[in-house]
Amino acid sequence: xxxxxxxxxxxxxxxxxxxxxxxxxxxxxxxxxxxxxxxxxxxxxxxxxxxxxxxxxxxxxxxxxxxxxxxxxxxxxxxxxxxxxxxxxxxxxxxxxxxxxxxxxxxxxxxxxxxxxxxxxxxxxxxxxxxxxxxxxxxxxxxxxxxxxxxxxxxxxxxxxxxxxxxxxxxxxxxxxxxxxxxxxxxxxxxxxxxxxxxxxxxxxxxxxxxxxxxxxxxxxxxxxxxxxxxxxxxxxxxxxxxxxxxxxxxxxxxxxxxxxxxxxxxxxxxxxxxxxxxxxxxxxxxx
Ligand code: HEM
Numbered sequence: 001x002x003x004x005x006x007x008x009x010x011x012x013x014x015x016x017x018x019x020x021x022x023x024x025x026x027x028x029x030x031x032x033x034x035x036x037x038x039x040x041x042x043x044x045x046x047x048x049x050x051x052x053x054x055x056x057x058x059x060x061x062x063x064x065x066x067x068x069x070x071x072x073x074x075x076x077x078x079x080x081x082x083x084x085x086x087x088x089x090x091x092x093x094x095x096x097x098x099x100x101x102x103x104x105x106x107x108x109x110x111x112x113x114x115x116x117x118x119x120x121x122x123x124x125x126x127x128x129x130x131x132x133x134x135x136x137x138x139x140x141x142x143x144x145x146x147x148x149x150x151x152x153x154x155x156x157x158x159x160x161x162x163x164x165x166x167x168x169x170x171x172x173x174x175x176x177x178x179x180x181x182x183x184x185x186x187x188x189x190x191x192x193x194x195x196x197x198x199x200x201x202x203x204x205x206x207x208x209x210x211x212x213x214x215x216x217x218x219x220x221x222x223x224x225x226x227x228x229x230x231x232x233x234x235x236x237x238x239x240x241x242x243x244x245x246x247x248x249x250x251x252x253x254x255x256x257x258x259x260x261x262x263x264x265x266x267x268x269x270x271x272x273x274x275x276x277x278x279x280x281x282x283x284x285x286x287x288x
């Protein structure tokens with residue numbers, strides 16, 4: 001147990017207990033309330049803050065997007081963005097003196113993960129997606145300040161400098177997402193066949209379903225919140241995991257060798273096509 005200000009936290013690291021929690025399917029297991037208050041501007045009523053039926057509805061909507069056959073179609077996007085980033089690293093080395101360069105890569109990896117999620121979520125509207133995500137990242141930075149996270153909750157309503165910045169960014173993010181939604185709706189009215197990205201899934205679900213929650217989705221509110229939640233859930237998690245992987249590989253060159261050897265064994269000299277070949281991908285036990 002530890003506390004931050006007046007909040008008590010229970011930190012669980014026992015795998016058995018975590019597994020048990022993961023298998024718990026009751027809708028009664030709610031979210032921590034401090035997240036609910038402080039992160040409202042960032043997450044709205046999206047899946048990360050949602051409880052009960054509202055959570056189940058969003059989960060049902062989002063889950064198919066992460067099935068293997070869907071993720072498979074995203075490999076090309078991942079490859080394209082990653083190779084573009086690696087080219088910039090190569091150029092920095094080529095342009096440096098003596099072919100050696102110090103590079104701080106954390107920010108590059110964050111941009112990479114934002115770019116990939118943006119393409120997966122917003123398809124060809126990914127450049128607007130990148131703008132949206134840049135603003136969500138600023139919102140996240142302000143909200144992560146200890147004074148905002150663990151401060152007195154009533155202060156959230158006062159027009160302090162921080163709060164005004166939070167309100168401004170929240171409004172801008174919402175306006176940008178709604179502009180992309182409107183563009184899509186107009187395209188579909190003109191008969192343009194839509195691409196199957198996450199945004200389109202949400203729009204179609206709103207149009208075909210008729211329950212109470214889908215009415216809220218129709219009201220655009222939940223679409224905005226879901227986009228914000230996907231970005232929050234997938235951006236830093238992936239960027240940090242990649243940073244750690246690269247750091248650990250740098251610290252343990254023998255593991256670099258093992259991973260390279262496995263890729264060569266599975267793909268031979270066709271490793272440039274690895275991202276197109278799901279069967280080869282699955283054989284990479286060491287990599288994963
Ligand atoms: C290495 C990368 C990642 C890690 C370590 C990670 C970890 C987690 C964890 C621990 C949770 C449970 C949080 C909770 O309920 O308290 C979670 C939930 C979630 N993650 Fe990830 N995640 C990663 C990548 C992603 C990506 C790339 C996406 C989407 C683009 C994503 C979307 C989600 C969503 C939507 C939830 C909420 C699921 C629900 O409540 O049913 N995550 N993630």
